[in-house]
Amino acid sequence: MLLDEPRLPQDFVSAARAAGMRPDPDAPDLALFHSRRPAAAAGLLTRNHFPGAPILLARERLAAGHLRTVVVNARFSNVATGPGGLQDAREMAELAARETGVSPEEVLVGSTGIIGRRLPMDRIRRGIQGMGEALASDVWPAARAILTTDTHPKVVSARVDGAILTAVGKGAGMVSPNLATMLVYLFTDAAVPAPDLDRMLRSAAARSFQVLSIDTDTSTSDMVVALANGAAGDVSGDSFQAALDAVCLRMAELVARDGEGATKLLRVQVSGAVDRGEGGRIARSVADSPLVKTMAYGADPNVGRLLMAVGKCVSCRVVPERVRITLQGVEGIRNGVPVDFPEARVRELLGGDPVDVRIDLGVGSSEGMALGCDLTEGYVEENAAYASS
């Protein structure tokens, strides 16, 4: 269902521009996405208590259920910037509206980067000026422009009946559930009314972005927003949900694997939990455990750390004698104690990507999952000097 060569759906275009906000002034830091026709819109926004100005604006704009243009800047997140910051976000929307010939109410603004500094509006004004003329069907320049510490652009497309669904995203750090934990924009030429888009997006996010954590830190800025412009007509609801699920899961995996300093994806699946809440919490506990993350990095099959990470969920129902854990498909824990497993073989398997941990709790019939990444020296190096880099 996923396309080998991701691309924008019909009547969606994008552009990128270097406004000089990055250390390399020639590196693009502004992206514009636009639908040539009206589009239904839905989205999920961060629940952090310090939402950035773009989030405040997005709350207004998503309430209306339609959007046509998305403008995004990297390098500064426009968070904790007070009333002036909100004014800057509104001005960004106005500038992008002018470039794309829509009303400012149809523009969504996204910002990612350092918290607590005002946007350099002079550069942003100069940067956005003329971007409307550069709009084209190539998605990659815009996908590159929104990155921060990501190492590669992230675009995923799926076919849905006669339509296309495409996600453009960025992640890297400060990524954890309670959403949205990154910038992800979904574009489709399928005709999907806003309420349906909202419902289906929440369902897909629950099994992708909402179970994703790079470092337990929840961003103040991030959003997952979908636009559906209907250029390709109606599609079956089931097909669209399936495509949305697949695209969101793949994008979440791309974001996890490209977490700051990460070398691999860590997938934890829990079965046999008393309810979905506990299944998810235990999966999260394992995927977030620094000792499990460093184990994945070091490819060291120290299965005791998996027990520890399950066991530290003191409020969840865990019966040690019923716990079974496999690591890369090889049983490592049975009845709550390590089994004699082929250590050299597991060490070799752990060297691969992704690392899969499956935990059966044996106390119920509910499941849970979590997506994460390994923890490496690279995470520390990147974050010990972020503001100054």
Add this chain to the structure above:
Amino acid sequence: MLLDEPRLPQDFVSAARAAGMRPDPDAPDLALFHSRRPAAAAGLLTRNHFPGAPILLARERLAAGHLRTVVVNARFSNVATGPGGLQDAREMAELAARETGVSPEEVLVGSTGIIGRRLPMDRIRRGIQGMGEALASDVWPAARAILTTDTHPKVVSARVDGAILTAVGKGAGMVSPNLATMLVYLFTDAAVPAPDLDRMLRSAAARSFQVLSIDTDTSTSDMVVALANGAAGDVSGDSFQAALDAVCLRMAELVARDGEGATKLLRVQVSGAVDRGEGGRIARSVADSPLVKTMAYGADPNVGRLLMAVGKCVSCRVVPERVRITLQGVEGIRNGVPVDFPEARVRELLGGDPVDVRIDLGVGSSEGMALGCDLTEGYVEENAAYASS
């Protein structure tokens, strides 16, 4: 109140021995602590669902309220070792009982190290043999023998009226609240009945070990246990509580500062919270945030990360406009937004140890605190290859 030269109280003795379990077979890995007279005992044990065999044994032994001997081994934690592991712990108690002339029921066993491997009982038997004759008043060899990845032994003493209170501890990694998050043994020659000792220990732990986290991972093994042998007679309850508070706080700070790879202590104090629970959760959120921990390491005054870490406690009451944060005593956030602060000066202050973060939420009158440490490449390096080292 704390003594410059920590030492064991009257009628307590200790010994250390190399049983050959460490990579360096001559490095001591067994410790014995003993009270020459009957002692009241109380303790807190880990709440992890996979408690080690020593924890199961400790539950029995602490119920009686008196102990005279503590035997501890490093390198293997005797966790997830099944009924055989519990038998090994019982045998360790018997061996230590024989050496110190007490009944096995008066012996506490502690083990720390790798999870999921049986103890090498032949070495432990040979190692414990004869330790009774080596018992002496010097505390340092035994304090060294219990270390794992700690970089230095940890002993803290305080004077209480005519008595002494001494804590011997180890920490380093897999240390987080919900207790006990390390091995800490407290010895006093004050006369304190077991129920009082239990109550006062819980109170002191609530403001020290229970607010301590190195890496959010809660060990399966650890314990904080106090023995009071009364050799120095009665002391005032208030004085004893004050000494216990001071000793536990200092020991918790020593453990935090010596967290795996850590270069400094991170102290977070929250005021103005709606209740103690939320004050503690927000303090914990900040102290555990990988982005705050790497900021402390990099000495980079990126105050936005502090806002993010407060804001991600989505279930707590936070009113952004009321939040004030100081970093090393310098105001960095006022009314929820960064203030223009002397960045070069704060950078210099952040280079020091400890790093102090104070957060006033302005929505209530409750407080909370958390103790942690910075996150460095050293943590990753140590934990990517623990089992094999």
